Amino acid sequence: MFAHLVLGLRSAGLPASITEWLTLMAAMKEGVAGYSIDDFYYLARATLVKDERHLDKFDRVFAQCFKGIEPPEGVNVEALPEEWLRKLAEKLLTPEEMEKIQALGGLDALMQRLKALLAEQKGRHQGGSKWIGTAGTSPFGAYGYNPEGVRIGQDESRHRRAVKVWDKREYKDLDDTVELGTRGMKLALRRLRRFARQGAATELDIHDTIQSTANNAGHLELKMVPERHNAVKVLLLLDVGGSMDDHIKLTEELFSAARSEFKHLEYYYFHNFVYEKVWKNNRRRHEQVIPTWQMLRTYGPDYKLILVGDAAMSPYEITMQGGSVEHYNDEAGVVWLERLVGHFRRSAWLNPTPRQSWGHVRSITMVNDLMEGRMYPLTVHGIDDMTRELSR
């Protein structure tokens, strides 16, 4: 029973296991959920999801499993030519159906709506949200032009009741994982952990105790040392947009690998080069900027600074006042980078482009010089080198 839910979750990358599924079955048998679909949703969520980052994924899979919507797989829906859809529609629809479509605002209006939805999908971070998911399916429905198929995106009250809880997708902001391929990076990042003895003396230092007891003529004298702690603090600055779009996936993998490894991990975004402003939420980058000065004041020199960017830009963006492609910067990028490198005791630059191509781009050489040679490729090996340098 409900095995397809677990299988769906697993193929969506959610680590649900047989044990958890059996637990869910046991709970159903005990009648915890009763006969309410909402309660079943809550129960399944409490049993199968163990991390709030997965809640959003769960909502999507749940909606799919219990509504029977096919996810838009493989085919790039945006690439479907409008002409083709239109032709197909005209060919396959009965006059009555065409009338129905007219009642819904006409084919053009529908196409417009579809386009708007697709545009929205582009605007969102990753496709496949429930709403867009349905929109994505509708062109498939549109092969045979099932009016139902397109109508899904509109506010049809018939479907709304059944999916109300999980369709809200309240946990969207918590999903920040790219699980695949992060394992190797995790291993390398583990080197960053610097084990420092800090805090209260709670561990028995056997050597010192024996020594002291002997010195004390056999009378016990205990010696304690503080325990080892992972005390590494990391500040990540990530380049987004522009030439980095190709590398976003790699960057995100690094980001999700980094999250669990440190005592403190803070991250900010910048575009192309660090100037006087950075931001935290990429979607609201124009409303929610944080002055770089404030960032420097907030995070002490003991933070390890890791900049991630391809450093491919015009040299003016680095050296000139007002050289930024996006705005007028009062101070040249080089001033800001020197400020950052001077403030943090340890810093490095990770570059997702392969090392062999660095020599061909002038700005990469410039940045590497500014970082005093501490630029590393974004590979497991490169991270290994970087962590060794940072924890020296």
Place this chain on the structure above:
Amino acid sequence: MAAFKSTEKYIATRDLEVAVNAAVTLQRPLLVKGEPGTGKTVLAHEVAAALNKPLIEWHVKSTTKAQQGLYEYDAVSRLRDGQLGDPRVHDIGNYIVRGKLWDAFEADEQSVVLIDEVDKADIEFPNDLLLELDRMQFFVYETRQTVKARQRPIVIITSNNEKELPDAFLRRCFFHYIRFPDRETMERIVQAHYPDIRKDLAREALNVFFQVRDVPGLKKKPATSELLDWLKLLMVEDMPVEALRSNEKQTIIPPLYGALLKNEQDVHLFERLAFLSRRGA
């Protein structure tokens, strides 16, 4: 079996009720996460009160070891007793100090165990408790004795997400993420705690509160517990409603902000915003 429901003092959403009841029925630990101040710790108290069972609290610190929850062997005092020639020294059992879980396992009736802030401890801490929480039994090496739970206690574990918990541990738990309450739930919570609060004061205070939470860039957003403290202060000071009313979208520094903003950078941020909006006007 008595089911867990919202009480007069504690407003639980339906999903939380289902999660708690599942954990109670299947006798498995319930892991609760959520923003600080959303009532994770209070939940255990409320569950214990609702089911009418004693509560055993185990507050975890960065130095806490899993073993301390089971038992500790006090070797140092035995060594000292040995040097002083105390006869107690011959029985090792005299130096076994029981931990919280032992207490819960050996209790006459089923109890509720709260393991608070499990993520504070070392990364190995949850792993070390896997078997004990799964089978609800452990072995005391010093006395060669197996301690087995007479009744499986209801275990509630809270985490602030400072560290990731191991998968093997998570697999054995039910999980619930306490989402920040929406306005409607928040009104119910306020009503539950201060039934005699003035309606207009509560409304305006909630307006200000949600406005404060919406300010971008706050380091620590105020949560439910901060709101309740602040409301209490407002009531004690008998604050007039007008003091809370902001003119048309302008950000003001809320009165008695010390209860809401716990960080001097946040206070600075507010002062700057207030200055800007005054200049804008």
